[in-house]
Every structure is written in C-alpha cells, then in structure tokens.
Amino acid sequence: QVQLIESGGGLVLAGGSLRLSCLVSGRAFTNYNMGWIRQAPGKVREFVVKISISGGSTYYADSVKARFTISRDNAKNTMYLQMNSLKPEDTAVYFCGASRSPLNVLTSDNINSWGQGTQVTVSS
Secondary structure, rough: OOOEEEEOOEEEOOOOOEEEEEEOOOOHHHHHHEEEEEOOOOOEEEEEEEEOOOOEEOOOOOOOOOOEHHHHHHHOOEEEEEEEEOOOOEEEEEEEEOOOOOOHHOOOOHEEOOOOOOOEEEEE
C-alpha cells in the first residue's frame, strides 16, 4: 500500500487555473499507474484522467480534454494535474488514486490506494 496526499485545491473564477499535486509515500511510486478521479455532489464519480508508470501514456475524459494536463515526476514521487480554462461544472472533490492494474483497464473500481481528496470550486 501507498499513502497519497493531494494538495492545490481551492476557489477560482471560471476561466482560471489550478494545479493539483499528489504526493505518494510508502512503496515504490513507479509500481503504480496513477489517476485523478472527481466526485461532485449528486453526480456520478468521474475518472478524469490517468497516466502510466513512465508517464508516456495518458487517457483523458472528454469533459476535460484540451483543458487539463496530467503529469508525474517519478524522482519526486508526485503526480500533478494542471487545470486550465476551468468551468463551474469542474467543481468537485478531486481524488488521486494509485493502481497496480494495467492502464487500459484502470477504473475507479481497481484503485488500490486513494488520497483524502481536495476541493475544487469554480465560480461563475
């Protein structure tokens, strides 16, 4: 198991930007594919984006393509989510997750370790 700690959430105006970070400790960061998942009140949990161990492969939900960018720094055991052109519908609690599952089948159901979540609120 690994421990995940998110940071970087906050309140931002529509059109603004935020950068989330997920610091991973415990076992080797490079054993895990990683992802960002968000949960808004009254809405279905959404898997926003995922990234491979090397960082060479990424998958984005259509709702965030061209606006969000995922990255990871394996030397710092940290994953990032750069969020630009934020919209009110991006408001949610954002969780980072680590998984031993292959990237192409990685979903919320096979996340091995979750962070505590960070609130992102986008006002119009």
